[in-house]
Amino acid sequence: GQNIDQPTEMTATEGAIVQINCTYQTSGFNGLFWYQQHAGEAPTFLSYNVLDGLEEKGRFSSFLSRSKGYSYLLLKELQMKDSASYLCAVRSGGSYIPTFGRGTSLIVHP
């Protein structure tokens, strides 16, 4: 099985930088996804990491360390609209189906 751990909730200030961590224990790691989900809406894809290192995409970056079973999502220049749940999902064991963590609820305040 897999164990994926994320903080339940984080708060940050508009304009700041926030880092959302995700740790996992799994065998046969095969990729890690980050999704953003606003309340009542569909989860939307943010990033995918399969190799170690940092992937940057605009204000959002995602980092992976396979040896440490660790990833983070970095959000820069926070905006109020970034208030949402951020879901970490891991693929492993030869399956293409990702297993989701419980998500981190990010609250951005003025």
Added chain:
Amino acid sequence: EAGVTQFPSHSVIEKGQTVTLRCDPISGHDNLYWYRRVMGKEIKFLLHFVKESKQDESGMPNNRFLAERTGGTYSTLKVQPAELEDSGVYFCASSQVLNTEAFFGQGTRLTVV
């Protein structure tokens, strides 16, 4: 181009009744997935279609759940008879190829009372 659409958006039914959820994937996406999120828990995989074939149904909780994808286009998920613990948000997602990100629908919020 339309995204993944799900119908209905909300459904409230009594225990013992039947409910059918529908998912229309993005046109041309052979891979279709059903997930469920029970309140306070993580999104959990239910099953995966490739075209009309069930590729993986290891996440289906029991035989009260029946998923179909006749013709390899839209899919339905039927719960019969519904139980209280079936309440949650049912998400559908689709992808063009297997090794890419999936696009999610907005979900159907099912409440069994």
